[in-house]
Amino acid sequence: MGIPDTGxxxxxxxxxxxVWLSVLVVxxxxxxxxxxxxxxxxxxxLMFGSEFAWGVVLFAWLLGVAVGAAFGGWxxxxxxxxxxxxxxxxxxxxxxxxxxxxVFRGARAWLGVEPGELLPLPKTALAAxxxxxxxxxxxxxxxxxxxxxxREEEPQALACAGTARxxxxxxxxxxxxxxxxxxxxxxxxxxxxxFSFWAVEHLTPIQTALTCAAVMAAAAAGLLATPPLxxxxxxxxxxxxxxPTSTGKRRRLPVAPAALAxxxxxxxxxxxxxxxxxxxxLVERRWRNVAPGYELVAETESKYQNLAVGRRAxxxxxxxxxxxSADFPDPYTFVPLxxxxxxxxxxxRRVLVLGGGAEGLLAEILRHPIEHIDYVEPDPRQxxxxxxxxxxxxxxxxxxxxxxxxxxxxxxxxKTQRARFDLVIARLPEPTSALRARFYTDEFYSxxxxxxTARSVLCMTVTAAPGELSPVSREYLASVRATxxxxxxxLVVxxxxxxxxxxxxEPGLTAIDPAELARRYTQRGVKSELFIPEWFGSTDWLEPxxxxxxxxxxxxxxxxxxxxxxxxxxxxxxxxxxEAMTAGGVGPGRSGGGVIESxxxxxxxxxVATLAAxxxxxxxxxxxxxxxxxxxxxxxxxxxIGTTGxxxxxxxxxxxxxxxxxxxxxxxRIGWIIALFMGxxxxxxxxxxxxxxxxxxxxxxxxxxxxxxxxxxCPPYADAPRLWRCLVGVDVLLAILALAIPFLLPMxxxxxxxxxxxxxxEWCVSIMVVLTGLLGGAAFPLAGRLQLGFSGRTGAAAGNxxxxxxxxxxLGALLCGILxxxxxxxxxxxxxxxxMKLTSAxxxxxxxxxxxxx
Numbered sequence: 001m002g003i004p005d006t007g008x009x010x011x012x013x014x015x016x017x018x019v020w021l022s023v024l025v026v027x028x029x030x031x032x033x034x035x036x037x038x039x040x041x042x043x044x045x046l047m048f049g050s051e052f053a054w055g056v057v058l059f060a061w062l063l064g065v066a067v068g069a070a071f072g073g074w075x076x077x078x079x080x081x082x083x084x085x086x087x088x089x090x091x092x093x094x095x096x097x098x099x100x101x102x103v104f105r106g107a108r109a110w111l112g113v114e115p116g117e118l119l120p121l122p123k124t125a126l127a128a129x130x131x132x133x134x135x136x137x138x139x140x141x142x143x144x145x146x147x148x149x150x151r152e153e154e155p156q157a158l159a160c161a162g163t164a165r166x167x168x169x170x171x172x173x174x175x176x177x178x179x180x181x182x183x184x185x186x187x188x189x190x191x192x193x194x195f196s197f198w199a200v201e202h203l204t205p206i207q208t209a210l211t212c213a214a215v216m217a218a219a220a221a222g223l224l225a226t227p228p229l230x231x232x233x234x235x236x237x238x239x240x241x242x243x244p245t246s247t248g249k250r251r252r253l254p255v256a257p258a259a260l261a262x263x264x265x266x267x268x269x270x271x272x273x274x275x276x277x278x279x280x281x282l283v284e285r286r287w288r289n290v291a292p293g294y295e296l297v298a299e300t301e302s303k304y305q306n307l308a309v310g311r312r313a314x315x316x317x318x319x320x321x322x323x324x325s326a327d328f329p330d331p332y333t334f335v336p337l338x339x340x341x342x343x344x345x346x347x348x349r350r351v352l353v354l355g356g357g358a359e360g361l362l363a364e365i366l367r368h369p370i371e372h373i374d375y376v377e378p379d380p381r382q383x384x385x386x387x388x389x390x391x392x393x394x395x396x397x398x399x400x401x402x403x404x405x406x407x408x409x410x411x412x413x414x415k416t417q418r419a420r421f422d423l424v425i426a427r428l429p430e431p432t433s434a435l436r437a438r439f440y441t442d443e444f445y446s447x448x449x450x451x452x453t454a455r456s457v458l459c460m461t462v463t464a465a466p467g468e469l470s471p472v473s474r475e476y477l478a479s480v481r482a483t484x485x486x487x488x489x490x491l492v493v494x495x496x497x498x499x500x501x502x503x504x505x506e507p508g509l510t511a512i513d514p515a516e517l518a519r520r521y522t523q524r525g526v527k528s529e530l531f532i533p534e535w536f537g538s539t540d541w542l543e544p545x546x547x548x549x550x551x552x553x554x555x556x557x558x559x560x561x562x563x564x565x566x567x568x569x570x571x572x573x574x575x576x577x578x579e580a581m582t583a584g585g586v587g588p589g590r591s592g593g594g595v596i597e598s599x600x601x602x603x604x605x606x607x608v609a610t611l612a613a614x615x616x617x618x619x620x621x622x623x624x625x626x627x628x629x630x631x632x633x634x635x636x637x638x639x640x641i642g643t644t645g646x647x648x649x650x651x652x653x654x655x656x657x658x659x660x661x662x663x664x665x666x667x668x669r670i671g672w673i674i675a676l677f678m679g680x681x682x683x684x685x686x687x688x689x690x691x692x693x694x695x696x697x698x699x700x701x702x703x704x705x706x707x708x709x710x711x712x713x714c715p716p717y718a719d720a721p722r723l724w725r726c727l728v729g730v731d732v733l734l735a736i737l738a739l740a741i742p743f744l745l746p747m748x749x750x751x752x753x754x755x756x757x758x759x760x761x762e763w764c765v766s767i768m769v770v771l772t773g774l775l776g777g778a779a780f781p782l783a784g785r786l787q788l789g790f791s792g793r794t795g796a797a798a799g800n801x802x803x804x805x806x807x808x809x810x811l812g813a814l815l816c817g818i819l820x821x822x823x824x825x826x827x828x829x830x831x832x833x834x835x836m837k838l839t840s841a842x843x844x845x846x847x848x849x850x851x852x853x854x
Contacts, residue, residue, distance in 0.1 A: 021083075026190065031215075042205075064135070064139075067133070073800060074799065082146075087223065087256075093138040094209070098206065100131055121594065185682045286322075287310075294311060305320050316328050334359065335360070340541075344511065350372050351373045354376050410439065418450060419453050422453055449488070454506075458501075477493065479560055572818070604832075608832070619635035637783050638787075639840055643731075648776035649812035658748075676773065683774050727779060728841050748765070
């Protein structure tokens with residue numbers, strides 16, 4: 001017999017408990033994203049800023065979440081107090097964030113990697129699994145535990161009130177799937193924005209971790225201070241007499257909240273009073289592994305990177321993300337380079353320097369009779385950090401009225417200029433990441449060409465062997481040369497390592513004759529105490545015989561590809577070269593033969609077959625765990641949420657790449673793009689949650705339906721067909737979204753005729769990001785409701801959905817970043833994602849027919 005009045009009062013009494021649980025979930029979402037960000041930044045320093053290493057770390061993080069969710073779902077069904085377990089897991093996450101900062105700072109020594117040595121891929125993967133996955137597994141465990149809080153309390157309270165256990169609906173948690181997912185996503189949005197826009201500039205990493213731990217402990221104290229049965233007993237006095245004696249202990253104010261409050265206060269005090277000292281200790285620990293023998297004179301964390309300046313014997317070294325960026329003062333490097341580049345143009349007037357000019361290059365350029373230098377350095381903190389240690393002449397160069405420093409993205413700046421520069425000196429990093437590879441594409445060289453005058457020269461360097469080229473190095477250098485030639489018809493690839501690339505818009509501008517270079521230098525009346533024009537004849541960079549050998553060697557390269565924004569082939573080629581260098585495989589006659597080389601050789605048919613096999617195995621495993629009809633149905637749901645995680649993560653990577661290429665990598669706007677995705681997740685959860693808000697909670701398989709009215713039984717999940725249709729619709733819409741990419745991106749690129757169109761481009765990409773997040777967020781509660789209906793177990797259903805979502809996401813992040821876009825191109829990747837989601841939608845439609853409840 002139902003007791004609607006009692007049930008209504010019981011839910012009202014749980015209001016504060018639900019509020020504190022919501023606060024804790026938001027705090028957990030913020031803690032998770034901040035911990036992920038901290039570990040990713042540490043990994044970037046450990047692995048010298050390689051975005052491929054970033055992808056490996058993200059893969060390890062998402063994999064840990066998937067494994068943790070599966071284990072958490074199993075554990076949640078076997079615990080009497082899910083709230084206590086959740087608090088323990090989240091406290092462990094707070095401790096892990098602090099401990100792993102210490103672990104990462106000494107990781108190079110533990111892994112046996114020498115200072116300055118690139119981290120090989122096997123050790124990269126090992127470091128990610130050892131140092132990242134354990135923390136992310138705790139994040140995964142938290143979700144099913146949060147969904148189960150309150151599940152065990154309502155039946156006990158109702159039983160105490162004299163209600164038969166068998167006459168009530170199945171127990172629900174205080175928060176349903178969609179609520180937990182939306183709150184966690186909102187916490188990630190808040191935490192990510194706070195970290196990106198404030199904490200990274202104002203707090204040290206250890207202070208950030210301690211602050212998050214304090215917030216987490218305070219929220220956990222609030223939850224445990226409102227234990228089960230408190231509200232029930234106040235509202236239903238008659239229940240007190242029927243309580244077992246053991247529950248009396250649960251009515252007392254527990255010690256745990258007070259202890260957690262103390263922990264929160266202690267974390268804040270340590271962050272404020274000892275945060276700087278702890279940070280200095282962590283910085284020194286990392287520095288001993290990065291640059292032993294050097295004195296650390298300055299260190300900071302900027303929005304873009306970790307920066308450090310070391311000193312030894314009067315020489316300073318700038319480290320960006322743990323890698324040497326510049327040595328200064330170093331006149332024997334910068335002085336010859338400056339005059340070599342300036343003399344490549346017969347009469348330069350306006351010069352553009354992209355990166356790396358403050359440490360000596362600008363001062364030497366200013367000795368030539370130029371009108372103006374535009375110096376682009378995105379990170380203002382880099383100049384602020386090194387300026388006190390620069391020579392007086394270099395500090396004066398930065399303040400010279402002929403020099404304008406632009407703290408903007410280099411590609412964004414280039415897009416805004418038209419026919420302005422006679423000479424461009426591009427001191428850009430190698431394309432070891434998708435972010436950096438966008439400076440080596442046909443589109444960028446086209447934009448650069450528009451920013452240059454009709455008679456102009458581009459000077460840049462590219463990694464090459466000092467002598468004969470290996471097959472890997474030949475392929476990479478030949479692709480860079482072929483891409484440049486599409487916009488600059490006159491190109492010289494010099495001898496040496498790095499190789500000087502001199503590209504001109506018309507013949508006769510660049511010079512390889514030492515006498516001509518010396519004539520240009522002398523004619524300008526340049527006065528430099530550290531340079532003489534005879535230097536041009538002493539270097540073998542432009543020796544005719546070696547130039548001919550280098551050109552012939554590059555002409556023999558096979559499978560030379562043009563690198564584009566939609567298919568940045570030099571990215572993978574440079575990674576293959578990097579892998580060969582770390583494995584000692586660079587040299588004449590040697591090729592890569594490593595992991596990345598194997599990935600590059602994957603055929604599209606082989607990839608499709610592998611993904612199809614993985615989907616088939618997923619369906620088979622679900623079939624074996626249940627009776628035939630419902631086994632296929634739950635398998636289709638699991639596959640749908642897994643492919644949704646794969647597709648939304650892959651689409652997010654595609655939109656991120658597109659935004660960088662079309663608009664330029666402006667850090668605050670990239671943070672906003674990520675925030676938009678998280679906001680889309682929250683909105684999608686809210687919309688999908690409304691679909692299932694009034695649905696019954698009995699099992700979808702119909703084995704133990706719960707009575708809803710006296711003398712009658714409702715069909716199990718009467719509105720389940722609507723859930724199936726909505727989930728199929730989400731899959732179809734994701735497929736349409738993917739299919740729009742090959743048509744939308746070229747249209748947006750064509751719109752960039754003037755700076756005014758950038759706002760339209762940003763809005764278009766932002767809308768697509770929100771739609772991607774919205775569809776991903778909508779799929780989660782729909783799949784969760786369906787899986788809960790089949791299993792009847794909240795923890796198991798939550799673990800299944802979270803595990804499938806993150807397992808798909810980790811594969812999507814890894815494959816899209818290093819295989820789908822770089823190897824197959826954005827268009828092929830989009831068609832593959834669309835095919836994946838259409839297949840998933842078809843299987844869902846079939847799964848609904850197999851379901852005994854549909």
